[in-house]
Amino acid sequence: xxxxxxxSQKTLDFRRREEDILQRAQELFISHxxxxxxxxxxxxxxxxxxxxxxxxxxxxxEICLRLMxxxxxELAQVFIRLVDGEDKDSARLAKDYFSFRMNDPERYALFDxxxxxxxxxxxxxxxxxxxxxxxxxxxxQLTAIVETRISEGKLQDVPAYFHVFAAWALAHGAVxxxxxxxxxxxxxxxxxxxxxLAEIGIRMGNKRNKxxx
Amino acid sequence: xxxxxxxSQKTLDFRRREEDILQRAQELFISHxxxxxxxxxxxxxxxxxxxxxxxxxxxxxEICLRLMxxxxxELAQVFIRLVDGEDKDSARLAKDYFSFRMNDPERYALFDxxxxxxxxxxxxxxxxxxxxxxxxxxxxQLTAIVETRISEGKLQDVPAYFHVFAAWALAHGAVxxxxxxxxxxxxxxxxxxxxxLAEIGIRMGNKRNKxxx
Amino acid sequence: xxxxxxxSQKTLDFRRREEDILQRAQELFISHxxxxxxxxxxxxxxxxxxxxxxxxxxxxxEICLRLMxxxxxELAQVFIRLVDGEDKDSARLAKDYFSFRMNDPERYALFDxxxxxxxxxxxxxxxxxxxxxxxxxxxxQLTAIVETRISEGKLQDVPAYFHVFAAWALAHGAVxxxxxxxxxxxxxxxxxxxxxLAEIGIRMGNKRNKxxx
Amino acid sequence: xxxxxxxSQKTLDFRRREEDILQRAQELFISHxxxxxxxxxxxxxxxxxxxxxxxxxxxxxEICLRLMxxxxxELAQVFIRLVDGEDKDSARLAKDYFSFRMNDPERYALFDxxxxxxxxxxxxxxxxxxxxxxxxxxxxQLTAIVETRISEGKLQDVPAYFHVFAAWALAHGAVxxxxxxxxxxxxxxxxxxxxxLAEIGIRMGNKRNKxxx
DNA sequence: TATGAATGAGGCTTCATTCAT
DNA sequence: AATGAATGAAGCCTCATTCAT
Numbered sequence: 001x002x003x004x005x006x007x008s009q010k011t012l013d014f015r016r017r018e019e020d021i022l023q024r025a026q027e028l029f030i031s032h033x034x035x036x037x038x039x040x041x042x043x044x045x046x047x048x049x050x051x052x053x054x055x056x057x058x059x060x061x062e063i064c065l066r067l068m069x070x071x072x073x074e075l076a077q078v079f080i081r082l083v084d085g086e087d088k089d090s091a092r093l094a095k096d097y098f099s100f101r102m103n104d105p106e107r108y109a110l111f112d113x114x115x116x117x118x119x120x121x122x123x124x125x126x127x128x129x130x131x132x133x134x135x136x137x138x139x140x141q142l143t144a145i146v147e148t149r150i151s152e153g154k155l156q157d158v159p160a161y162f163h164v165f166a167a168w169a170l171a172h173g174a175v176x177x178x179x180x181x182x183x184x185x186x187x188x189x190x191x192x193x194x195x196x197l198a199e200i201g202i203r204m205g206n207k208r209n210k211x212x213x
Numbered sequence: 214x215x216x217x218x219x220x221s222q223k224t225l226d227f228r229r230r231e232e233d234i235l236q237r238a239q240e241l242f243i244s245h246x247x248x249x250x251x252x253x254x255x256x257x258x259x260x261x262x263x264x265x266x267x268x269x270x271x272x273x274x275e276i277c278l279r280l281m282x283x284x285x286x287e288l289a290q291v292f293i294r295l296v297d298g299e300d301k302d303s304a305r306l307a308k309d310y311f312s313f314r315m316n317d318p319e320r321y322a323l324f325d326x327x328x329x330x331x332x333x334x335x336x337x338x339x340x341x342x343x344x345x346x347x348x349x350x351x352x353x354q355l356t357a358i359v360e361t362r363i364s365e366g367k368l369q370d371v372p373a374y375f376h377v378f379a380a381w382a383l384a385h386g387a388v389x390x391x392x393x394x395x396x397x398x399x400x401x402x403x404x405x406x407x408x409x410l411a412e413i414g415i416r417m418g419n420k421r422n423k424x425x426x
Numbered sequence: 427x428x429x430x431x432x433x434s435q436k437t438l439d440f441r442r443r444e445e446d447i448l449q450r451a452q453e454l455f456i457s458h459x460x461x462x463x464x465x466x467x468x469x470x471x472x473x474x475x476x477x478x479x480x481x482x483x484x485x486x487x488e489i490c491l492r493l494m495x496x497x498x499x500e501l502a503q504v505f506i507r508l509v510d511g512e513d514k515d516s517a518r519l520a521k522d523y524f525s526f527r528m529n530d531p532e533r534y535a536l537f538d539x540x541x542x543x544x545x546x547x548x549x550x551x552x553x554x555x556x557x558x559x560x561x562x563x564x565x566x567q568l569t570a571i572v573e574t575r576i577s578e579g580k581l582q583d584v585p586a587y588f589h590v591f592a593a594w595a596l597a598h599g600a601v602x603x604x605x606x607x608x609x610x611x612x613x614x615x616x617x618x619x620x621x622x623l624a625e626i627g628i629r630m631g632n633k634r635n636k637x638x639x
Numbered sequence: 640x641x642x643x644x645x646x647s648q649k650t651l652d653f654r655r656r657e658e659d660i661l662q663r664a665q666e667l668f669i670s671h672x673x674x675x676x677x678x679x680x681x682x683x684x685x686x687x688x689x690x691x692x693x694x695x696x697x698x699x700x701e702i703c704l705r706l707m708x709x710x711x712x713e714l715a716q717v718f719i720r721l722v723d724g725e726d727k728d729s730a731r732l733a734k735d736y737f738s739f740r741m742n743d744p745e746r747y748a749l750f751d752x753x754x755x756x757x758x759x760x761x762x763x764x765x766x767x768x769x770x771x772x773x774x775x776x777x778x779x780q781l782t783a784i785v786e787t788r789i790s791e792g793k794l795q796d797v798p799a800y801f802h803v804f805a806a807w808a809l810a811h812g813a814v815x816x817x818x819x820x821x822x823x824x825x826x827x828x829x830x831x832x833x834x835x836l837a838e839i840g841i842r843m844g845n846k847r848n849k850x851x852x
Numbered sequence: 853t854a855t856g857a858a859t860g861a862g863g864c865t866t867c868a869t870t871c872a873t
Numbered sequence: 874a875a876t877g878a879a880t881g882a883a884g885c886c887t888c889a890t891t892c893a894t
Binding site: 585 | 748797808810820821827831839
């Protein structure tokens, strides 16, 4: 193996480990709650020393932020995949967006909690900025598509972000519901309920017929 | 003043102080974030000693839980007021419920965070149970009213809790939106947007006309 | 014992403990070197818990700074004592100043090291300012006296601080010498040597006779 | 290029690199303070890997010690140069010695701090011994010259080391003064002051005329 | 030989809770 | 009952040193 190969192999391993740390951290955060998870626990889960974590991330906060960025980047992939395909069906996008958001509710709930904790903090401001940039870009994608549908007369003619955020809100609420120990007890027919919600989500900004209530 | 009066005065003062602690704690939790607020800060805000807090509450967790219960009890009051009045208008209830939930979003967001932290903990299981009982009762009130509307043919004939939870989810999402530093930047017309959301909330489970999309 | 007495007793105890911590910390710093002394070691030496230290001092740095301030305040006492007495003999002052500085060389050496470490740090800037104020005041006392001697024609007519700092430098060097493991080996006749130094110190800024070399 | 040349070239490079490490380390120690400088920082400054440092020096302490030895060796050069020259003027030596000491006060202050830290440590006893040997040799040079001057009746007839150490002390104090953030503020006329000090240094052990104060 | 990823002991600090007064 | 000093477990992070490649 050449030196060059060795070096790139090392770099690759390093990246892989970074990914590993993020993945394990996410799992632990979800299952134990981010407050109960110590850096040492993450290190143990990955099978490395505490200090090694700090070769990859400056602080524990950075791990959290990187996790959030990763999520937002995955979301960006959803859009990229759609745009790459010839078929720019907006309904398809709405569905993909929703299913992405609802796909791993525990994970989303984690990021929701982290949002509150980290956004107010001064540590890693550049990462927060980075996160927000990706999100802004994702927002742009969504609003562009919604605007098309509005101009087609399919959706109520309100600012595009009204639709986007209404959808966001419903999805967000659905995720929270999914999590609440308490509310879960009442929902016998999960599939039925979430279908009901999805249907609402799809219909909710539609242009109203004059004879609607 | 008789001894009896003195005693009851003392009891009264004790209660008042308890209320005071809860109130100040809530304010601090909301403004600084529950993690950054120490028991000492609460004591200082109330103007008492740290030890005194522990005469009223066994642990810091108990304070949080009591705060959540208090919230749920206030919600119960909304229903009681409605039931006491002759007017059992369901639309009115929906509106009151929403406005209660949306009224103090920061507060609701706090309880949302606490929910996750405390529900998994074993620290005060009886209080958690208590909390859930009140909630269950509130749920019953809501579903009862929704069921009436369904039988009147106003709402889609799905399990009543579908409607309740859909409403809950939308309100929850709206609150989250209200908080997110990031998403806030995009919403220029707040009033317009939240009106839009409320309208969706009111319509969302309505029986569909056949010619709706 | 009245409540008032109890309270003042408590305050007194608290002060005493603070003094105790400072004293023990100083001893440990001198004997082990400030870097090797942990907060826990100090706590153990005082016979209290680690956390208790932090009721008295915000950081380890603060302990160091307070130690330096204490030293400078003691030096201020030397001047106060002289000024209170009717006898404002400048020679007496010079002697007192020197003997104070040389009295506990290990201690002075400690502060000399701390000076470098803490003055460049941003932690506790107000304490650093405080320290420098006391020093400035002490400097003023010294220069005032030196100015008198200059005007009496006893000392060379250069800015007063030339004399003060020359004295300071010699005393400082003497302290360092006193400490150096290496140089100590060469000095057999300590008393003789330090007398020699003191004599130099006293004479060193004197007005030169014309027939001096 | 022959193999032999290659080998010696390698050895030369190795030496040069060692010198490079020492030089960069010294610069960093002076500008950032020895505590804040990590081995990694030194490696980065030199442009090599951290591990490579340990091919040249066993520990970080060794780097410090080697730096001190280097200093003392340079001082030895001062004497050698003098002895090599025909002119064994003692005044010239005193001046050279002073100017060497005062030439790079920051550097000297560094070694002064290191002295305390390393001398008490057991980490590299043989290097400490080495350091002290060179110093002892330098001391011998100095005392020999001073003894000459005493026998010439130019200096007070006290043990020669009295004069040497007095000079050392004054120079040492001057260096410290030079550094103190605080005292610096008071010294407007630096050149004037240090000339004043130098003059004192030259005169200070002179035989006194009987009519001196 | 050069490298730099990995290590883990150890330091500083926080804070919920206890308890003697 | 009220207090607040005392506690110490626990967390985050640093960095000199090692070692496999």
